[in-house]
Amino acid sequence: MRFGVAQSFGIGLVAFLWGLPLAASLAAFAATALDFAAWNSLLHHPQLPEALPLSLWTGTAGLAAALAAALLVTMGFYGTAHWQKLQTSTAVGLSIPHLAFAIGFGFLVMPSGFLARLFVGGSEPPQWVTAQDPLGLALIACLALKETPFLIAMIWSVLAQGDVGPALAGHWRSARSLGHGAGSVWLRVLLPQIVARLRWPIAIVWVYGVTVVDMALVIGPTQPPTLAVIVWADLNNAAEDINARGSAGAMLMTLALAAAAALAWLAVSLAGKKMRRFMTGGPSSFGVPKTSTTLLTAAMIAIYSLVLFTLSGMSLAGYWPYPRLVPDTVRFAAWQGLIANGGPVVLSLMLALTSSALALGLVVLWLEAVPARWDRALTISAVASLTLPAIAMASGQYRFFLELHLTGTQLGLFLAHFIPVFAYVFIVLKGPFRTFDPRFQAVAHGLNAGALRFWVSVKAPLLKAAIAIAAAVGFSVSMVQFVPAQLIAAGRFSTLPMEAVTLASGGSRSLTAAYALALAVLPMFAFLLAQMLGHSRWRLAWN
Amino acid sequence: MELILEQVTISLGTQVLIQPFSFAIAAGETVTVMGPSGSGKSSLLAFIAGDLPSLLQGQGRVSLGGRDLGPLPPEARRVGRLFQDDLLFPHLTVGENLLFGMARGNSEERDARMRDALCSAELAGFEARAPHTLSGGQRTRVALFRALLASPHAMLLDEPFARLDADLRNSMRSFVFGHLKERRIPSLLVTHDLADAPAGGRVFTIGSGGKVAHD
Numbered sequence A: 001m002r003f004g005v006a007q008s009f010g011i012g013l014v015a016f017l018w019g020l021p022l023a024a025s026l027a028a029f030a031a032t033a034l035d036f037a038a039w040n041s042l043l044h045h046p047q048l049p050e051a052l053p054l055s056l057w058t059g060t061a062g063l064a065a066a067l068a069a070a071l072l073v074t075m076g077f078y079g080t081a082h083w084q085k086l087q088t089s090t091a092v093g094l095s096i097p098h099l100a101f102a103i104g105f106g107f108l109v110m111p112s113g114f115l116a117r118l119f120v121g122g123s124e125p126p127q128w129v130t131a132q133d134p135l136g137l138a139l140i141a142c143l144a145l146k147e148t149p150f151l152i153a154m155i156w157s158v159l160a161q162g163d164v165g166p167a168l169a170g171h172w173r174s175a176r177s178l179g180h181g182a183g184s185v186w187l188r189v190l191l192p193q194i195v196a197r198l199r200w201p202i203a204i205v206w207v208y209g210v211t212v213v214d215m216a217l218v219i220g221p222t223q224p225p226t227l228a229v230i231v232w233a234d235l236n237n238a239a240e241d242i243n244a245r246g247s248a249g250a251m252l253m254t255l256a257l258a259a260a261a262a263l264a265w266l267a268v269s270l271a272g273k274k275m276r277r278f279m280t281g282g283p284s285s286f287g288v289p290k291t292s293t294t295l296l297t298a299a300m301i302a303i304y305s306l307v308l309f310t311l312s313g314m315s316l317a318g319y320w321p322y323p324r325l326v327p328d329t330v331r332f333a334a335w336q337g338l339i340a341n342g343g344p345v346v347l348s349l350m351l352a353l354t355s356s357a358l359a360l361g362l363v364v365l366w367l368e369a370v371p372a373r374w375d376r377a378l379t380i381s382a383v384a385s386l387t388l389p390a391i392a393m394a395s396g397q398y399r400f401f402l403e404l405h406l407t408g409t410q411l412g413l414f415l416a417h418f419i420p421v422f423a424y425v426f427i428v429l430k431g432p433f434r435t436f437d438p439r440f441q442a443v444a445h446g447l448n449a450g451a452l453r454f455w456v457s458v459k460a461p462l463l464k465a466a467i468a469i470a471a472a473v474g475f476s477v478s479m480v481q482f483v484p485a486q487l488i489a490a491g492r493f494s495t496l497p498m499e500a501v502t503l504a505s506g507g508s509r510s511l512t513a514a515y516a517l518a519l520a521v522l523p524m525f526a527f528l529l530a531q532m533l534g535h536s537r538w539r540l541a542w543n
Numbered sequence B: 001m002e003l004i005l006e007q008v009t010i011s012l013g014t015q016v017l018i019q020p021f022s023f024a025i026a027a028g029e030t031v032t033v034m035g036p037s038g039s040g041k042s043s044l045l046a047f048i049a050g051d052l053p054s055l056l057q058g059q060g061r062v063s064l065g066g067r068d069l070g071p072l073p074p075e076a077r078r079v080g081r082l083f084q085d086d087l088l089f090p091h092l093t094v095g096e097n098l099l100f101g102m103a104r105g106n107s108e109e110r111d112a113r114m115r116d117a118l119c120s121a122e123l124a125g126f127e128a129r130a131p132h133t134l135s136g137g138q139r140t141r142v143a144l145f146r147a148l149l150a151s152p153h154a155m156l157l158d159e160p161f162a163r164l165d166a167d168l169r170n171s172m173r174s175f176v177f178g179h180l181k182e183r184r185i186p187s188l189l190v191t192h193d194l195a196d197a198p199a200g201g202r203v204f205t206i207g208s209g210g211k212v213a214h215d
Helices: A005-034 A036-043 A048-077 A083-095 A098-109 A114-119 A137-159 A165-177 A182-211 A214-219 A227-235 A240-279 A290-316 A333-340 A343-369 A372-387 A390-403 A410-434 A439-446 A451-479 A483-489 A496-504 A509-534 A537-542 B041-049 B094-100 B107-120 B136-149 B166-182
Strands: B003-012 B015-025 B030-034 B057-064 B079-082 B154-158 B187-191 B203-206 B212-214
Touching: A005 A240, A005 A343, A005 A372, A005 A390, A005 A410, A036 A240, A048 A083, A048 A137, A048 A182, A048 A227, A048 A240, A048 A290, A083 A137, A083 A290, A083 A509, A098 A114, A098 A137, A098 A214, A098 A290, A098 A496, A098 A509, A114 A290, A137 A182, A137 A214, A137 A290, A165 A182, A165 B041, A165 B079, A182 A240, A182 A372, A182 A390, A214 A227, A214 A496, A227 A240, A227 A390, A240 A390, A240 B094, A290 A333, A290 A509, A333 A509, A343 A410, A343 A451, A343 A496, A343 A509, A372 A410, A390 A410, A390 A483, A410 A451, A410 A483, A439 A451, A451 A509, A483 A496, A496 A509, B003 B041, B015 B030, B015 B041, B015 B057, B015 B203, B015 B212, B030 B041, B030 B166, B041 B057, B041 B079, B041 B154, B041 B187, B079 B136, B094 B107, B094 B136, B107 B136, B136 B166
Parallel strands: B030 B187, B030 B203, B079 B154, B154 B187
Antiparallel strands: B003 B015, B003 B057, B203 B212
C-alpha cells in the first residue's frame, strides 16, 4: 500500500487531534473498572437502589414516547402535501438545545407558568408539582418532546435515501393495491425495512435520555435524583475517593445500558417469528388515525412555540402577577446583565466557531485525501464516542486531561468541545462526499479543469448545502456542551450552558430565561444561516 | 366484471395532461394505452387505483362491476397492480410475499394456495428464497401471482415488461396476459412500446394536447 503525502497527513492529523484524545479518554475511563474501593463505595451509596432504576425508567419512557410520536407524525404525513412543510418545523425543533428547552418547558408548566395562566386562572397559582416530580414525569415529557423532532428527522432521512426512498414509495403503492390500509402498510412493509437503519439513532436517544445531566438538573427528580446527577455530583467533588466513586458510577451506567440493550436485542429476536406471522397474516384495513396525528403535530408545534414565547416573556418581564397573560412592565435588565457579563457568551461563541471550523477542515481533508476504506474505523470510533454516555466519556477525558495538566486550560476546554463536534461533522459529511458522482470529475478533467478548479467550481458548489449544514451541526454541538466542558473547565471558565444550569438552580428567573433563550437562538441562527448559504439554483431546479 | 372509465381527465394545475375520455374494459380483456414519457399514463393508473399524487388532479368516474371506486381508499378497490419494478418486499421471502395480500383464513389452506401459485409460476420449492436471489423473469412471475392471490377484480399494468430483455419479454407477455384472460380479469396496460400490447387487443394513444384516441 502506497501512502501519498496528503493521505498520511490527513490520517496523522485526525489521529493526533481527535483519535488520540478519544482513545486515551476511553482507556482512562476503562481503567476505573479496576478501582474496587470506588465500586465498594458506589454499591453502598444509599440512593443507588432507587436512582439506577429511575434513570432507566426516565430514559426508556422518554424514548418510547418520542418514538411513538415520531412514527405517528411520519405515518400521518408521509406522501402528503404537508410533508415538506413539516420538515421545516422539525428543523426548528431540532435546533433548540435540550437544556434551553428544559428551562423553557419548566417555566411553561410551573404552577405560575403560562399554561396555568392560560387554562387554570384563579387568583392564586394551582398547587401542582410540575417539575422535579419523584417519578420523573416532567423529565420524561421533556425528553419525549425534545427527541421527537430528531427521530422524525432520522426516519425522514432514511425514507429519502437514494437506495431506499423510491423503492419504499413503490412498496407503499404495491401494498395498498394488495388490500392493506395505510397503517398496516407502515407496520408490515415500511417499518421492518427501515428499522435496521434507525437502530443507531434510537440507541443514541436512549443512552442520552438515561444518562442526561443538564436536563435532569433543571427538571428531573431530586429525591433521589437520577443516577447521572449523582455521578455528576461525585465527579465534581475534589475528594479523590468521591471522584473515583463518580467514575465507577459512570461505568455502572454504561454496563447497565449494555445489559439492557442486550435484553432488548434478545426480546426482539424472540419476537421475530411472531412478527413474520403478523406480517403475512393477510390484508388489514388498519389505517392511520389522521385526526390524532394532526392533533399531536399541532400540539407539539404549539408547545415548542409556547416554550420560546415563555422564555422571551420571562426574559423581558418586569412585574408579571398571576394570572395575567402578559407582564405589566417590560424590563431589559436581564439582557443588559447578560451583555454586561458577556464572557460566557463570547467564550461559547469562540469555542463553537473554532471547534466547528477545525472539525470541518479536518473532515474535508480526510474525505478528500484518505481512501473510503479507512472510513469504517473512523465511523465506528465516531459512533462509539456518541453512543457512549457523555458522562462516561467526560469521566475518562477528565482523568486523561488531569494527567496532562490540561484541566482548567483553554486547550483542554477546546478539546472537550472539539471531540464531539468532529464526530458529528464527520457523520454528516461522510455520505454526501463519498456518494459524490465521480463522473463529474471525469467530465471536468475532460473540459481541461484541474483538480483545484474542479473542487472550487464543481464539487464545493454542489456540496455546499451539506458543508453548511455540517458547520451548523458542529456549531450547535459545541454550543450545548456541558458535561465534559464543566469538568475540564475546573471552575476557571464559564460557558453559556454552564451559566444557564447554574442560574436554573436558583438564580433570577428573567436572567435564566435570557441565558436559555440565547442558548436556543444561537444554534437556530446557525441553521438558518446554513440553510441560506446552502440554497442552490440547481437544487431548486431538481425539486 | 367490467372496468368502466367515464369522462376521466388528469391535469397538473392548469395544464391538462389527459383530456376527458371514456371506455369500458370487459372481463378478461386487456386494453392498452400508449403515450410518450410524461404523457400521464402512469398518473391515469394511479387515479384508477386511488393514489394519485397530490400535485395532480384527476376527475371523472371509475367503476368496477357497477361499483363507483371514487370514494374508496386504494386498499378497498380490489384493483391489483404490476409495476416496471417488481416491488417484491425484500424483508419477506418469496412465499411470504405471496401470502401478503391473500385473504385471512386457515393458515394451512393459505399455505397450500401459496404453493399452488408457485407451481403455476413454475417456481415450485422457491417459497423460502429471498426475492433478490431470483432472476428478473422469476421476480415478475412472483409479482404477478402476488397480485392475483389478492383476488383483484381488475389489474393495472404499468410497463411491467420494460426492464426485461427481449426474449424474456415475449414469454412474460403471453404468461401474464394468459393468466389474466383465464381469470377473466379486466386489465389496463400502459406502455410506450406497441410490441407490449396483447395481439388483437384494443389500443388507445395519448396524443398531443392529451387527447386519447382509439388506434
